[in-house]
Amino acid sequence: MSTQQQPARLRLLQAADELFYGRGIANTGVDAVIERAGVATGSLYKNFRGKDDLVAAYLADRDHRWRELWETCIDAEADPEQRVLAIFTAVERWSSTTSLSRGCAHVAAATQLPPGHPGVTVVADHKRYVVARLAREVAAAGRTDADVTARDIALVYDGMLSALAVRVEPDPVGRARRIARGLLHS
Template structure:
């Protein structure tokens, strides 16, 4: 165990290991034994903190959601111009990727394809969708967009497309043609400018 890992609690090590493995290999493909081995934690210790693998998955998604929300909050706090605040979605995603090493697409979208409807992790998938939709709508209203619903749907399409493209380029590196998140931001910026909402410089 590294000195840094030794300073973490068993719960923190389990969440860190689960986060890495679930994101790298998928939830279904990652067994509890692999998480225990990476976290260097005994099975009894894991079950003292989580109600089995499903509980660990839910905690992983909760932590991922909170880190993502806090990152977006942080970026928003640095922005004052309304259209720039609307585009902060992409800047927050860029900052999140740099900090967390998330280059394989969206962990929430990946989890949504694996978890059954009654899984305890589902509330965090819904929370992510609500955060994206509700916050973008509020920012679109604040920016004076004539149709906030259309703006929300368009920016979400750019956002989801960037994440899907990131996943595709991860598996097929020869298709790489620049950063998908920055390209998505440029597309969203152009779409807003066409509607008379250019970013102030």
């Protein structure tokens, strides 16, 4: 389906994803999103209440796409330890089609949004989900301290995303995977 044949809401979300992540939320006005999406101004306001709503929807959409990819990577693994480490496989796959030059989109957004912004709630929900989903897999891998280990791995995951953004670590994904494997065996 060509871009012009996609529904306006989808085109707006794709444009928001590209521009909010690449340029920053604070640096991107709705006019730029509308122009990139190739829609009329009314389409934005028909689909979203305004920029704040668009930002929250962009973050929720990115979270949804991430969860789908991560679940696919988890489901591809039979070994319980590899199912935990599938979060890193998902990052490798994600980065093959989506830029990670600014690290985690949710953290990048959180640094730009004021307290109480609807996007901050989406960010917090995303981060809680990552820990909860890891905890289920860590427990299935036999760890009795699954919540603690999942939080530790989530911090490694967030650090890896930061390392991808600043580009000082030659292999942040591989290193994060090794550290997480060590946490599973500690």
